[in-house]
Amino acid sequence: MERFKNWFQKNTVLGFILGIFLGVLLVVGCFTIYETQFASSHEGEKNSGVVTDDSSSTPTPANSDPEQIVVPDSDSSSDLNSGSNDNGGTTSTPVPSTPPPTPVVTNPEENIRSESDLIQYFQNYDNTISTYAGQEENPTIRESAKNMFVTIVDFLFYDGEINGYTFDGLTTSAKLQLLKIGLSIDNKIDSYFPGYKESIKSGFTKIKAELMNLYLDVTSSACEAVGSDICNQAKEDFKTMKESFGLTFDLLKDLGSSAIDAIRQWYEIFRES
Numbered sequence: 001m002e003r004f005k006n007w008f009q010k011n012t013v014l015g016f017i018l019g020i021f022l023g024v025l026l027v028v029g030c031f032t033i034y035e036t037q038f039a040s041s042h043e044g045e046k047n048s049g050v051v052t053d054d055s056s057s058t059p060t061p062a063n064s065d066p067e068q069i070v071v072p073d074s075d076s077s078s079d080l081n082s083g084s085n086d087n088g089g090t091t092s093t094p095v096p097s098t099p100p101p102t103p104v105v106t107n108p109e110e111n112i113r114s115e116s117d118l119i120q121y122f123q124n125y126d127n128t129i130s131t132y133a134g135q136e137e138n139p140t141i142r143e144s145a146k147n148m149f150v151t152i153v154d155f156l157f158y159d160g161e162i163n164g165y166t167f168d169g170l171t172t173s174a175k176l177q178l179l180k181i182g183l184s185i186d187n188k189i190d191s192y193f194p195g196y197k198e199s200i201k202s203g204f205t206k207i208k209a210e211l212m213n214l215y216l217d218v219t220s221s222a223c224e225a226v227g228s229d230i231c232n233q234a235k236e237d238f239k240t241m242k243e244s245f246g247l248t249f250d251l252l253k254d255l256g257s258s259a260i261d262a263i264r265q266w267y268e269i270f271r272e273s
Contacts, residue, residue, distance in 0.1 A: 112163040115174040121162070122152055122181045129188045136193050146196075149189055152182050153207060156214065172222045176234050179215040180241065186211060187245040209251040 112118050125148040135141040154160035156167050156178065167175065186208050189197060197207065215238065223231035241247055 109163045112165065115165070115170060118162065118165050118170075119174060119177050119181070122155075122178060122185075125152060126181050126184050126188070129185055129192070132188075133192050136196075142193060142196065145189060145193060149185060149197075152178075152185060156182055157210060172218060173230055175218050176215065176222070176230070176237070179211055179218065180237055183208070183211045183215065183241055183245055183247075208245075208247075212247055212251055 108121060108124075112121055129145055129148060132141050132145055151160070155162060159166060159168075167178070170178070190208075215234075219231065219234040219238065222234055238247075
């Protein structure tokens with residue numbers, strides 16, 4: 001001991017540094033022991049589901065605060081969609097979904113880029129009017145049917161234009177298909193809304209005859225110039241329409257404005273169909 005005291009007196013600076021080092025080691029050791037005991041204590045509380053409030057010695061069950069929101073871990077997200085039932089199985093729990101965005105309504109005429117698009121445009125009219133059966137007293141339905149009927153009549157007979165297309169500028173095949181659709185729509189208007197055409201516009205009562213007249217005229221031209229395929233198809237379609245729409249040759253006589261040669265040609269087509 002005396003030797004250590006003498007050495008310390010001779011090496012004051014070195015001894016001072018050694019003392020500081022030993023003091024630091026002592027502090028670090030104490031702090032490490034404290035942290036280990038504290039972590040062990042809280043791990044036990046977590047596993048038991050009890051949280052200890054530092055301000056009270058009374059243990060409080062976890063999540064006892066009614067305003068506390070518990071956010072599940074991402075690993076347990078599947079638990080949100082299912083739950084256990086009494087039979088040991090699982091039951092699906094509906095999860096609210098984001099409502100789809102409101103569709104943007106566009107003008108269907110803007111989508112017409114070809115004769116096929118134009119034909120489909122009017123075919124959609126025909127399909128829609130087919131759903132109006134038995135609703136003749138509904139003013140909204142009547143107005144909708146009127147608008148569609150007027151649109152196709154204007155296009156076929158009054159130089160109407162839809163997205164750059166006119167009836168006169170169409171091919172023979174497209175003209176015949178549109179006239180078929182026109183006759184179909186006319187027949188449904190007569191069936192679903194008897195007498196309604198008279199209230200739409202004067203002269204609309206003869207639209208059926210006008211449609212039939214124009215169809216036979218285009219067919220006659222096709223048989224002379226276009227070729228047998230379109231001619232024969234037009235005749236077959238007209239045969240079907242005669243039976244379905246109740247077309248008679250007397251309708252053409254009521255027009256009283258066609259040349260004798262034209263009437264003769266139409267009659268031959270009418271008879272052959």
